[in-house]
Amino acid sequence: MDERDxxxxxxxxxxxxxxxxxLQVRAAIAAVQYTHVxxxxxxxxxxxxxxxxxxGGGRFASAAPPKLVASGGKNL
Structure with missing residues (x-):
């Protein structure tokens, strides 16, 4: 057989x-689980x-996380 999906x-x-x-069908069934979810x-x-x-893409979209102003923008 030729190479295909x-x-x-x-x-x-x-x-x-x-x-x-x-055997080919069983091998294809086993292999398709790794290529298609x-x-x-x-x-x-x-x-x-x-x-x-x-x-919620508009008005109710999630807000950005707060900026770390007190520590000068560095993660402690």
Whole structure:
């Protein structure tokens, strides 16, 4: 087989476009987990954070952290 994306290979196998051995299919399934992230793997907190950024981009956006004026801008 030629070099291609594992997800497209699995899709082609599912559609009957490509004949692959069971070993090749299992290897493609194992490899696709490292190249394509499922939506659920991102985490609920990441999804909520992204939704909050989209929704609150204007008036209710998070403020910048305070400046360290008393110490001359240096972290102690």
């Amino acid at each position: 594992m997800l497209s290979l699995l899709q082609d196998v599912a559609l009957g476009k490509v004949d692959a051995t069971m 499922k939506k659920g793997d991102g985490g609920k907190k990441d999804a909520q954070k992204d939704a909050a950024k989209k929704a």
